Amino acid sequence: MHPQNALTDSVLARLLENLATAVLLLDHRGTIIFVNSAAEILLESSASRMLGSHYSDCLQSEPGGLSALENGLSTEQSFGQSTVRFTLLSGSSIIVDYTISSTPAEIGRPTGDAFRLLEMQAKDHVRRISLEEELQSEHQAARVLIRNLAHEIKNPLGGIRGAAQLLGKALDSSQDTHQTTRLSVPTSGGGWSEYTNIIISEADRLKNLVDRMLGPNKALHLSEVNIHEVLERIISLIEVECGSDIAIRRDYDPSIPEFTGDKEQLIQGFLNIARNAVQALTQPGSKPCFRPEIQFKTRTVRQFTLSGKLHRLVLKAEVIDNGAGVPPELLKNIFYPMVSGSASGTGLGLSITQGIIGQHTGIVECESEPGHTSFIVYLPLENAL
Secondary structure (H helix, E strand, C coil): CCCCHHHHCCHHHHHHHCCCCEEEEECCCCEEEEECHHHHHHHCCCHHHHCCCEHHHHCECCCCCCHHHHHHHHCCCCEEEEEEEEECCCCCEEEEEEEEEECCHHHCCCCCCCCEEEEEEEHHHHHHHHHHHHHHHHHHHHHHHHHHHHHHHHHHHHHHHHHHHHHHHHHHHHHHCCCCCCCCCCCCCCCHHHHHHHHHHHHHHHHHHHHHHHCCCCCCCCEEECHHHHHHHHHHHHHHHHCCCCEEEEECCCCCCCEEECHHHHHHHHHHHHHHHHHHHHCCCCCCCCCCEEEEEEEEEEEEEECCEEEEEEEEEEEEECCCCCCHHHHCCCCCCCCCCCCCCCCCHHHHHHHHHHHCCCEEEEEEECCEEEEEEEEECCCCC
């Protein structure tokens, strides 16, 4: 019998399979008898390869490094350890927090021996979730502040615009009827109405700027979305704007399914990221060591947490450029409105993108170092068609 078959139809197996943390179920000898999907991803090995092996064959450490784990397994008490480095079968290394606990004997093997449950969570995964929650809290506070400021700004703008319209009509009427006025009519342009029109147009411009700061507020028009059609639309626009000055690379996973979303909004969101990359590659003083290049990359991620919710399947779409990178002092605040590393930028594009991706219950992140900047968009695929 396959080592995992004993658990295949059990409630325990279904529960463990849906956990976000990596789980190995061991018998009293330390033999692996169950591996969930999260463990396959974390340990970079398939269940069929690990099942029936001793856990020390899959998790290697420095001499003596497994002693704490062995001691924990030898007792029936729960045990945990933080920041432990293991070397995997693939040769790569991971840093994890792990806990060991016993399952009741009645759900163990017929001999009555209890299983030992080894849970592991990658340290960077814990850090990413913590950072995501922190940033979401900060951005939510910023959005509340901006919304309040926008309300205070738009009210007087409406009054200024209305007063300018009335003043323009009154001045035009005065000129038409040749009424006496202490103000001499300008000899150039369109008279006093030219100045009132400037006031009106500037008030409208400021109102539009405030609306953009608030981000997207329209309801999503949901339909079937193919992420590669979205990215190809972005690429066609960038190629028209830049010609052959910037090389475009594609690295797509063709198996990614369609999902439900607002295609036009997603195009706008990814276009803002791509144009940010173009600015980084073409701004004065930017001299990449190699030919300027933007790469569009798609993958799927399993058992991924977004906004505190575990998703079984998530789209990971990256826009990568080889520019000078984002200055460290801007990186943490790059998605805030009015934050820009470019003298000609408004600092609104990435903030708008974050709002659009947020409406799709996803997140957008940025990782940057000189020569490699990656904007990563995660979108849930549970509603994939």
